Amino acid sequence: MTQTCDVAVIGGGPAGSTTAYALAEKGWNVVLFEKEKHPRFHIGESLLPMNQPVFERIGVLDEVKRIGVYKPGAEFYDVNPDNPPHRFYFRDALDKNFPDAYQVRRDQLDEVLLRNAGRRGAQIFEQTKVTGVTFADEGQGAALTVTPEGGEPQCWQARYVVDASGRDTLLAGQFGIKRKNMRHASAAIFGHFRHVPRNPGPEAGLISVCWFEHGWIWFIPLPDGLMSVGAVCSPAYLKTRRGSTEAFLADTIALTPPHVRQRMAHAELVGEVRAAGNYSYQCSQMCFPGAILVGDAWAFVDPVFSSGVLLGMRGALRGAAYVDAELRGAPEAAALRDEFERVQKRSVKDFTWMIARFNSPGIRHLFTNPGNPWRVQEAVTSLLAGDVERDNGVRPRLMFFRGLYYFFSCLKPVSAVREWLRRRARVRAVVN
Template structure:
């Protein structure tokens, strides 16, 4: 570990690894640190097809194809009565290779990205903790202080820090920039099962979203490799945790209230512990400053329902890194330069946020909406693929609001 770098990237998840890979490839001396030892566990196994493009930029497509991850070619929804929607097959909308993606074990996937950043020239250290980001009197970044795996502290000079510290969001918390979304105060409780019943054919690797009877919670069903399936329950924090006992008790109670899940678990065996994460939907009020920029969950996290987290992190990492490399060419490390990509990104992100809000309306049914407006099936599929930057979805959501209002009147 040197005493100075052009760029220090903090966090070895998809956002940090993609950023470090691009800055190193761009000729910048880059330090990438991760506090946990690799391989390490992380939630978020389901990828959107649009990860293809940042992974292609990183030279990772052939490696992904050879890694043995479960192919994901569709998304399916199951109602509170157990009625299954027709699967949204990505290739029915787009036959290109980029319309198929993967369900990944994050411990393996993140290690692949970490190794790729090192291959491209970044100095990569796990078991290394960020202690502080140092600013001058003008609030411009001048360096970081880190602690290595042996407990030694290092003061490292650098003009740019890319914060990819996930929900820890180091700089945002240091500067008071993080705001929890009051409309999405959710908790997730999840575990893993062997031999859960999957779909057939091209739907075998589908991410399945299943509502419970009351629609107060929903389950994700994410088929991984080696016969393992990630199964998690998400609901409002108050509903899930207040006065209902331990999270594992709530998990099994909600499972009994999910008719679409019962047949899928008849011959399944649970593996490992039950895990919990809460209040994970938030946004930062400022995304870049002089000498720093946030990427991935450090910038914000929307919701797990459409599996956008890893794609957003990879895409943000690439865009932020490009802005940093260009900033070095211009000797410009200002907030406007390092965060130049954020307005377009956040504008695209709003369409998926609207789809999340619609999902949590009890009056909303994706199956009913598709019957009422089959002309929107392609655009809905686009959003599930992750194509949020290509075109407006205003008409889609006008019609969706009308569908929800009509359902309200009928209740």
């Protein structure tokens, strides 16, 4: 027997849950399929200040604050252990109205968002996997093959499909439109630990980023005394792993500056160490007749600026506005689709430029020796806060920052060329 709905949402992460909430709020019959059972582990724990208006919009800001660790900003350590860290406080961004953020365990955050969508009226089916989608001609709906865990396949008919399947990239794989991001080839290895010291006082929630020989390492303070610790490095370095992931992460930490090793001296692993291969990608298309891709189902970039949850949720709200207009046959649907695509592509592009050069001497110098000519440091802080969509003076100042980057790179041509060659070698390693 075929069951019907207005909108089928594939995936119960932040993007999927937000889309389901927004469309159910409009009165549509929304069904969300999530292949796992919440709560479940997920990486991406550090949120940005610009997440908070989105959380407030969907009515979960107080819950997020309750489960989160207060985050006033981020600190960056240079490769040279003699150089002190430089701290970027969100209160120093161009817009002073968003001075803080929170860090959360993603299993808790994602469950809050999923249950919130259910309370708004979306039907939630967990441990239910979508295994195929067949579209009718001219965007006249789609048939989904859905299999509950331990059950028989079912057929659902939907007027519209929202792919929020994350890195599974269900529709992108079906249509063959997923492309690795050749400008940024990276891999990550990470885990949760206890007994890792935090900064004292109000800085206890600062995220710490430290460069080292093979890339950079993060420290993200989480609730219940946990610390998320991970290293982002080249895929070629990750391929040198021998033995367990736990031992490889320990060996990687042994290559970091003394203050990092000292911070991990008494660390106790909680759970398992996980690794992710070359994960940066983008799909060549975001909208189809009868379907859209939101969040990581469309693109994923490096976690260094913690942009994933924010881009996914904001894109979900824009995507939901477009789908609502499409279902109503509203004349503004085309304009909303164009805005959805334009803003998402531009936001990812803003982050990608800096991420691709994050290990370069020029970026390290600018992040650990910042100045504020023409309020450029405030603009970089705004980028770290996720404030890249509004026309508030951030973008031209980020262009000026790019000019400073090229200037400092010219001052150290040998180091700059060496890093450029290293990036090229990473891309060749991924291609081959």
